[in-house]
Amino acid sequence: MAESKDIITRRQLLKNGCCGGCLAGLGALGGLLAAKSRPGDTVWQIDPYKCIACGNCETYCVLEESAVKCVQVYELCGYCDYCPGFHEPGATALDTGAENELCPTGAIKRKFVEEPYFDYTIDEPLCIGCAKCVKGCAAFGNGSLFLQVRHDRCLNCNECSIAAACPSGAFKRVPADKPYLLKNVENA
Amino acid sequence: MVDPNNNNSPNARIASPWCRSAVATALIGAIFSIIILTLIVANYVQGRVHEIRIEKRLENLKIEIREDSVDKQALIDEIRLLDLEFRQSRLPRPSFARTGGYLLLAALAVFVLGIKWADTLKKKTQIPKLQQDDTGEQVRQAALARWSVAAALALAGLVVLLLVIIPHVDFSTTDAEDASYPTQQEIRQNWHRFHGPEGAGVTADANIPDNWDGKSGEGILWKAKVPVIGHNSPIVWGDRVFLSGGDPNRLNVFCFDAVSGNLLWTGDVKRTLPKSEEEEFEVMEDTGFAASTMATDGKRIYAIFVTGDLACFDFSGRNLWTKSLGIPDSMYGYASSLETFRNMVIVQYDQGDAESGKSRLFTFDGASGRLVWQAKRPVANSWSSPIVAQTETGIQIITAADPNVMAFDPNTGAEIWRAECLAGDIAPSPIYAKGLAFVVEPYSKILAIRTNGKGDVTKTHIAWSVDEPGPDICTPVTNGEYVFILNSDGLALCFNTVDGKKLWEEDIREDFLPSPSLVGDKLYLLTEKGAMIIAEAMPEYKELKRCELGERCHASPAFANGRIYIRGVENLYCIGKQ
């Protein structure tokens, strides 16, 4: 009886030792992580200068309606009458007819400002992030239309499924307090 | 295991009205779930198929309309109709899916709750099975478990075998190539590090220009603005010139075309910031953020900055890797330059005082940035650079710092010898020629150490030591017979390498920050004001010519392919014969 008691205490001792060791290990890991950690979260964003407008953003997002949408930076826009981001190449007329529009959902609104300028705005709820307009604007225009992750929609998945499918490595983690990578005039 | 005592007869199942209603609830939930699920799936599939069909048709129509067609208006109408249809199908899809999802969730919750409820009502106390031979059963189970784990292992082995034998793309022809490194010949033809091959400051090129003028532009092949300031010297490999620059906001590496002077690319290096915001990282202006000269192994270039950030780029400007060695504890700011050995980069990382034990010599693999070896150095912070010397007793990395001059085996990092002979802030680098390593102690002495020693050679291998003012900044230069030193106040001295006998002494009355160089038998001394003094070195000092650049110079010039590259405080100059 005494012996078995002894065994139990010995085993108990061993277990306590292991438990303490594990706790110390956990503490060490915590310390290591504290050194590697940084306050503040990161969010996903597209570097517009790397994006090639492949169209993956529309289909690869885990959301049925992609969190990536097109944005317009007005300072860069040429306010052209013929907008390569709005009109089909070789459009029959420069108007808003469906046969002349690039956008499959009609999410770009074209408004007359003054001769000869037109203003193009994105109707966000309609935009599906297909990047058809981005491709046109980048190739033949100023590139003022480009894709951005809209953070009012983005779920901020641990690994963004679009990032995993992005062919140009344009997706990156950015600090949550500066969540957008907009093109600007200095960088244009 | 299914309980054999559980009564499965239909009578028991609907024993109570409560149980019956629970089952009914579950049934309703299940039916609803199935209906909603079907609707969602159908909507999704139908939508997708339908939309793809419309998209195809629209695409074709849009091509058609651009061609000269007969009835344009009809086409336009059809496109508009299809477009409307597409939008009507596409846009409500997400909200439909969401609503469907909530409904499905609710239906499933009803189903699960109903069935759980029924389950609880139906459950009876279990009556234990008859006592069996438990021991035998457990032995059997253990044996089975062993076999099952072994089977899992065998299965995994089979999968691995299958995966290994299926053909795969093998592009890795570069393994052998990766081990390749520049020959001594190539190193001699270029200027791959601070103060040239072996850090000796000697160029093998006989075709170096000796006449130019910055004001008139005579002899200047090109001049290029360096976007960010830095006191490091240019390095040259083939038709590329590299240098780095840095300020609190950025750390950059610049690559210039040696022929045209065009800035080919700029590499960004991520800066390690101090841990806390209050601890502002301050750098002396004389040192700056980029005092360390870069180095190259002919395939990759390496740069280190005052913040301890080491970066590697390939010749096309791609950042292969970056490493933070930790912010160095250096009195005037880290300034030691890099050296390469084969395809590795060597970093002399001296910090704190000799007792602090923080000083290291690192060697990293160039391709991967992997640490190959590191050696602890019992020395204080220093600003001198390591050299890889081809001595008679093998290749050695020779380093100088307070108080030890030390030599290491470049392959293993093992210490070969050390001599405790220096004191003070050591900034000039050691130089090597014909079995002797020359080191200087600022303001007080010049020493020559025989490099064939082992262990502590302080008492045995110091060939000579003379008490003359040694430079505090400029690295000496030697042609094997004589060693020339240049103090920053302009006092130049020449010694015999064999016995340390002083041959001449000359006060040039200029300030010097760049180190002296030797072209053939002529000394090239660049003053801080930017004048290159070309002087006869032997048998006595005789100034031959002064070539003005017209810009202040902190960095040492680079000599390669019949040209001189001089970095002024703002511009990079290439000097050569037209």
Place this chain on the structure above:
Amino acid sequence: MKRFAHTVIAIAVLLNLCAAASAELLFPPPEFESDYVMPTTTTPHPHQDVYEYVDVAVLFIALSLASYLVLKKRSRRATFVLMILSLIYFGFWRKGCVCPIGAIQNVVLSIFDSTYAVPITVSLFFLLPLAFTLFFGRVFCAAVCPLGAIQDLVLLHPVSVPYWLAAGLRALAYLYLALAVLFAATGSGFLICRYDPFVAFFRFSGNVNILIIGVCFLLVGLFIGRPYCRFFCPYGVILRQVSRLSKWRVTITPDECIQCRLCEDACPFGAIRSPAVEWPAVEYAKAKKRLAFLILLLPVLIVLCGWGGSRLKNVTSRMHSTVRLAERIYLEEAGEVEDITDPSTVFRATGETIESLYERASIIRNKFILGGWLLGGFMGLVIGVKLAAVSVWRKRTDYEADRAGCIACGRCFKYCPREQLRLSKTKQEVC
């Protein structure tokens, strides 16, 4: 058409690059004469930064509550309610991201990639459940994990998985963990997140294939208790081992076991161990010899599996995009494929030499050699230890919960007559 699209992409890339270099726009922005006000681009703020610390607080509270309910209160019903609440909060409300299971990868990545700093909240998500497990057992699995909760909910008619089968299947979880760590450490991607079977339910949308896997798991889960947790969950594997050392733990009976055997089949997860008496005398010598052999086999297994793992570098390294790109370019160069993919178009537009790409890819592939050795060695260790562990005879006098396997759900409490006694006593006290 495809070719044309690629040309457009190439042009777009080139123009983008040119645009970055020169500061001129193709069409200069107009100066308006009318009083047109230029709109500003909206930048809606991420909403999760509010929740960032709330999540950690909720996690801490839920873990504390779970520990209290399971260990002190011994209430299955309250644990179940907490589980539902966790499912609603961490699952449906916060959409299942970030979870401690996925956080393994962030932690690993931050250790191996100096440029990646893990957010402090993610570190806490990783560490908190571990710490709680060390003290109270796997209370995280019991009532906090939304993935566990959704499986627990659908469990209707538990069928017990034989001990031997469970032992073999569990190796899968270790393999999954090892692969996830390998891919995270090499920067190839987050395997666990990519194949999370239930997160699509929380979001009401997701990849169809993953959704189908999730449905399959739930259908299996109708009969087999928590199949993902037991045979796949990589975090569960870590918690199993930590839980072996836990300071306090769930006991079936509140005081002493009376060997009534009523709880024998109570656990749907097969975590109740029946008493084991002395090892049969005839078997004893044989078993001792076998154990010695298995222990000697351990290093052999480690080396063998390690070698096997390292041979897999060509397969495993394909997870990394650079290696995939290099293979693609190699095939294109060799003329074995006709069309050009987007990544290869982008690569060709950058002007980097193919040799340099191959070199970069080789470096990454070589990382997978070492990674393969470690992965294989780890699996060898796991299998070797498992073989030895099932061959060791541990003496047990009572029915008790398996230290590693018990997820502290509390289902077994009500089967124990001593527990019923305790409950009626407390009821009397209350009255």
